[in-house]
Amino acid sequence: MPKVVDHTERRRELAEAVWRVIARDGVAEISIRTVAAESGWSSGALRHYFATRDELLAFASELVIARATERIRRLDPPGSLREQVGAVLAQTMPLDAERHIESSIMFAFLALGLGDPALARVQRLHFSGMYDLCLHLARQLVPGGPEAVARRLHAVVDGLSVHVLAGHLSPEAAAAELDAYLDELAG
Amino acid sequence: MPKVVDHTERRRELAEAVWRVIARDGVAEISIRTVAAESGWSSGALRHYFATRDELLAFASELVIARATERIRRLDPPGSLREQVGAVLAQTMPLDAERHIESSIMFAFLALGLGDPALARVQRLHFSGMYDLCLHLARQLVPGGPEAVARRLHAVVDGLSVHVLAGHLSPEAAAAELDAYLDELAG
DNA sequence: CCGATTATCGCACGATCGTGTTATCAAGGA
DNA sequence: TCCTTGATAACACGATCGTGCGATAATCGG
Incomplete structure (x- = not known):
């Protein structure tokens, strides 16, 4: 043998090289050769x-989503229910360096997905998962009819994320905005 | 002479060819040659x-933003104040075919801007303008402290737009969600 | 009608792209 | 020790990329 x-x-190792190229040079710089050089192979x-x-791009896209989903699923933050909800959602937004890179990668793949049905399908699963998370949190946070709360929460979280990625909001401002919204929901 | x-x-005519390539084939298909073929030159x-x-991409990015901004600025929808606000914001979201194309183009450029500082700078101006619009509408719609309302409204609008572009929400669902939020603000 | 100037085209160049193919290397069972 | 087989490298191929350049067409003041 x-x-x-x-x-x-x-394959995971190579997907991570794709991520590093996107984070450092932008999605337009992805090629077999740049990823090979980045990975060392x-x-x-x-x-x-x-x-x-x-196939490489689809795998890299799926994996960044799976990694984030699993990381968030394993979270068990301390504090009150309200604090836990804030901590979980903060992990889905580009509020620190690592999450900023992760969001940039997802965002870049999302844009590629606009012209690539195979990637678009993967993206839809991601949004469904994030909505389910919002629904789960909404059920815990407010009484009755959680779907409407979850839809709006989902929109607020993703809107703030886009604004941070675009440089329109600072991570601190987005975090404050999320906190203010959650305070209104809980109070 | x-x-x-x-x-x-x-230059405008050529920028519009860039838009058509993005809308039909995706941002990854932009090249001098594909744009030339699309434009007929x-x-x-x-x-x-x-x-x-x-330079072509920067111009096409700036122009799609300028066109949308000017179109929205010239809007003078009929109806009550509440209806007018809804009509203006609906024009900023991918709720019909034309606006869907426009949003896709902006979104594609936004992703390119993550790896291209020159494009990123153009994008920030766009978000500032959209925030100013939300601020203007918030001032009209609710009394006192419009900044907090504007920030959240801006996030909701862009979050819903992303969800429509990604195929997570139907245009109708996003429109209903926007209407529900505006009703809460006004009522 | 002519010359000056702009518009437009078509092509060539080197680089890089995605993707095959072929050869070499490495490792474990016979 | 050799042989089988997967891992890896290196290269070739045609296509396409962005860009530069020279030739030609079109236009208007003189």
Whole structure:
């Protein structure tokens, strides 16, 4: 038997190189060669784990969503219910350096998805998951009819995220805005 | 004197070709050649009006924002104050086919701006303008302290727009959500 | 009608793109 | 130790990229 590597793990490693290229140089700089250079592997090796560029991008898009979803699912923040809700939602927004990179990547893929049905499908799953999270939080935070609250909360969170990514709001301003909204909901 | 064309007008015509390529094929398909083909001119002619590709994209980005801003500024919808506010904001969201295309273009440029400081600067002006519009509407709609209302309204509008663009919400659902929020503000 | 000037085209250049193909390397069972 | 087989590198191919450049067409003052 020859040398065998864990394909799943290697694909993750290569997807992370895609993320770093997007975060550093922008989504327009993605190519097989730039990702290969970023990962430290040859373009031929990259091809061994992804048949095409589109397959690489789809995997990188799915994985950044899965990672964020899993991270948020595992959260168990301390404090009151109101504080817990704020902490969970803060993890979905570009409020620190790491989350800013993550949001930029998701946002870049979202724009690619506007012209690529395969990517768009992945994106819709992400938004459904985030809505479900908002619905779960809304159920805990306010009594009765949580769907309307969840829809608006979802819009507020994503709107503020876009405003931070675009440089329109500072992370602090967005955090304050989210807190003010949650205070109104809870109070 | 030789033949002279209106450079400003020709640049607009070429920018509109950029928009059509983005709307039909996605932002990843923009190139000098695809835009030239879409516009019906040669790539050499295109170069006569834009020195570089980046200059073309920056102009197309600025123009789509300027066009939308001017269109909204000229709006004078009928009805009550509440109805007027709803009509103006609806024009900023992807709720019909034309606005959907316009929002897609802005969104695509926004993603490019994440990796291109020159484009990012244009985008910030757009968000400032949209915030000013929300501030103006908030002042009319609710008494006292309009800044907090404007910030949240701005986030709701852009959040709903993203959800429509991503296929997460139907245009009708987003319109209903906006209406519900405005009703709460006014009532 | 002519010359000056602008508009437009078409192509060439080097770079880079995605994707095959081929060869070499490495590792574990026979 | 050798052989099988997966891992990896290196390169070739055609296409397309942004851009520069020279030739031609079109236009109007003289």
